Amino acid sequence: xxxxxxxxxxxxxxxxxxxVALQNSNSHVERLAASVDAFSRLGAELRAxxxxxxxxxxxxxxxxxxxxxxxxxxxxxxxxRLQHVRDALGxxxxxxxxxxxxxxxxxxxxxxSRYTMxxxxxxFDVVLGRLAAAPDDTDAEQPALRGSVEMF
Amino acid sequence: MRKILTVDDSTSMRxxxxxxxxxxxxxxxxxxxxxxALEFARDHAVDLVISDVNMPRMDGITLVSELRSLPAYRxxxxxxxxxxxxxxxxxxxxxxxxxxxxVKPFNPAQLLSTLNKLFQxx
Numbered sequence: 157x158x159x160x161x162x163x164x165x166x167x168x169x170x171x172x173x174x175x176v177a178l179q180n181s182n183s184h185v186e187r188l189a190a191s192v193d194a195f196s197r198l199g200a201e202l203r204a205x206x207x208x209x210x211x212x213x214x215x216x217x218x219x220x221x222x223x224x225x226x227x228x229x230x231x232x233x234x235x236x237r238l239q240h241v242r243d244a245l246g247x248x249x250x251x252x253x254x255x256x257x258x259x260x261x262x263x264x265x266x267x268x269s270r271y272t273m274x275x276x277x278x279x280f281d282v283v284l285g286r287l288a289a290a291p292d293d294t295d296a297e298q299p300a301l302r303g304s305v306e307m308f
Numbered sequence: 309m310r311k312i313l314t315v316d317d318s319t320s321m322r323x324x325x326x327x328x329x330x331x332x333x334x335x336x337x338x339x340x341x342x343x344x345a346l347e348f349a350r351d352h353a354v355d356l357v358i359s360d361v362n363m364p365r366m367d368g369i370t371l372v373s374e375l376r377s378l379p380a381y382r383x384x385x386x387x388x389x390x391x392x393x394x395x396x397x398x399x400x401x402x403x404x405x406x407x408x409x410x411v412k413p414f415n416p417a418q419l420l421s422t423l424n425k426l427f428q429x430x
Contacts, residue, residue: 182318182319182320185320186319186320186323188320189319189320189323189324189327190323192323192324192327193323193324193326193327196327196328196330196331197327197330197331199331200330200331218331221327221331222327222328222331222416222417225324225327225328225416226413226414226415226416228320228324229321229324229412229413229414230413231320232318232320232321232391232412232413233391233412233413235318236391272361272362272390272391272392272393273391273392273393274393274394277394304410304411305408305409305410305418305419305422306398306408306409306410307407307408307422308401308402308406308407308408308409
């Protein structure tokens, strides 16, 4: 008879691996953001230069830095998504290690409730919707909301 | 110079918001969560607050609610900047007293244009 797969320690390992990856990537992105920040400040300074050629270069440098900042925000979304995966793995570990595991629906409800992005909820519902009896709330969210500004 | 308080537990997001605002000449102060922001706001006046929603210690919606209870912040524009897109959360933000809701990733030019409009009407 083969040994059972040690699920709780494997889940603990996966959680720890994700945590290390997040910490490593965050420190590098913070460094990158600091550089882009420095470029944007330099661009803003040069844009005010008396020489119109220098001012034009400054304006272009600033525009490029702002464009880079927009793209870099996708790292923040990636980090949030990985944090939610890490937390879900932690929940599964705790459930498997508990003397009396929680009902599956409760576990799935907790995992889904942590999501902040519409596509996270949609993916969850596609894969686990029937098991989780998830609320049908994703249709109420408007599509293509990223970057939108709504004033109250 | 107008002073803006930005609140986010992500250092890189704070850096990006700060760089965007400073490029337009705003004075920027930062806080890493709602609790830090509230403590700062109690002792210092700012012209506008831009806050994330999901943060440790105190979330952005609670921060908005707490700020609105301070006389100095009754009319201050309070914007929430978040990946959160659910209508339910947005409604919570509106009820707490937020001025607007911006879904990340933010477009720097659009953010600056929004601030311009808010300051013109203020």
